[in-house]
Amino acid sequence: MKVGVSIVICTYNGAKLLPETLRHIALQQVRADVPWEVIVVDNASTDATARVVKEEWQKHQNPVRFSLLHQPKPGLTFARELGYAHAQYDYILLCDDDNWLSPNYVNLAFDVMEENPNIGVLGGYGDLVYEEEPPFFATQLRLFANGHQAPGSGKVAKNTVYGAGCVLRKSAYDHLFRMGYKPILTDRLASALSSGGDYEICYALALLGYDIWYDERLTFQHYMVKERQTWEYYLRYLKESSSCFEVLDAYNILINQGSRSVLTFNYRFLKGFLYYLQEISRVTLKKATLDPSSEEGKINTLLFLGYKTRLLGYRKYFKVKENFVQLLHFKNEKLVPKVNPKEDSFFSAQKLSHKVL
Structure with missing residues (x-):
């Protein structure tokens, strides 16, 4: 290279x-x-x-x-x-x-x-x-x-x-x-x-x-x-x-939170859900006291929608768990390259299939 x-x-x-x-x-x-x-x-x-x-x-x-x-x-x-x-x-x-x-x-x-x-x-x-x-x-x-x-x-x-x-x-x-x-x-x-x-x-x-x-x-x-x-x-x-959460949450739980089994995954997943549930409760209470057309009201509304989106993402438990298990398998079983680095790689194959304008 x-x-x-x-x-x-x-x-x-x-x-x-x-x-x-x-x-x-x-x-x-x-x-x-x-x-x-x-x-x-x-x-x-x-x-x-x-x-x-x-x-x-x-x-x-x-x-x-x-x-x-x-x-x-x-x-x-x-x-x-x-x-x-x-x-x-x-x-x-x-x-x-x-x-x-x-x-x-x-x-x-x-x-x-x-x-x-x-x-x-x-x-x-x-x-x-x-x-x-x-x-x-x-x-x-x-x-x-x-x-x-x-x-x-x-x-x-x-x-x-x-x-x-x-x-x-x-x-x-x-x-x-x-x-x-x-x-x-x-x-x-x-x-x-x-x-x-x-x-x-x-x-x-x-x-x-x-x-x-x-x-x-x-x-x-x-x-x-x-x-x-x-x-x-x-x-x-x-x-x-918001569609990226089902993928990125799996990575985050594995890499940043150190989960190494489905059992610990479940614990971390539940902990994340409870955190966003607490946050949306907080902004919901504040929302009732604010004029929604004011600048502060709009900020609070966006926070509410952001937390709501994250909470809705937790409905995809099975998809996040599936991604987590696949990543865990990749980490544990795929640490040896499948092909010889000297052979044609993905990059050289891509070069052959596209024309430089």
Whole structure:
């Protein structure tokens, strides 16, 4: 595996967002000793994304290797896998189409990954910037990738970092694949707000013993379009993003809570249910004293809906338990790679089946 940084940008209908994102990448102040490249994956877009990408990148006259790929199968997970397959360097920087990387991001990412060979995923610090002044309730709830991910730089105790701006060690992911791992979540799907694929990869790599890391020096701006700051969007986000819990809860109970049997799983599952039951009771009592149209009332309503969504997720006990048992089996029985690492892997197979535009 070549040492260097491959920036992978996956986008669905990102024609409006990509010009500024690409400009920040073109302005990266990368040292001569740091090999790097840029890969854009158009994930079944129906707008002018491909044309905009070509035109905008040509404006900057940056000589770094640049590729535009097309993934017709909708789903962020599928788009990222195609990007991984074509990445020629071991450190894959996942830059969303609305992320503006600070000028030294590539250098820092390279240095941290080089200095810490056991890092599976490295996260950074996102700072939200808005197309329009957001409503008060939008600034009080952390629904999007932003802010500190740990008390300080280093290994993250919760074993997850958000996908925006993160750096994945490709050799670690390839190791995971050779062991027969297949992600359950498809993450963002076209305009749907399903999510959680970034956390699933973090958990899976932590299961193998890789560290999940955070470095507060890796800073980027996360641009929020006005459409994502409406009351209706927040309500839809809470509803549609809840589908990931049946997968992520299984990982969390196994990895973070240390359960090693169905008996301890049941205990942890019940404990989580009681926690959210207590929280929804608290906000329900407060709700009765607040004007629902006030800013505080809206914040409380979103908290109520969030806790309600989590409680409804606990109805999927059998599905969460099934995922837990499968993960436990994977951990105990699948720690030896199934194929020879020197043989053609998933990534080379993907290269043969897609055309670089």
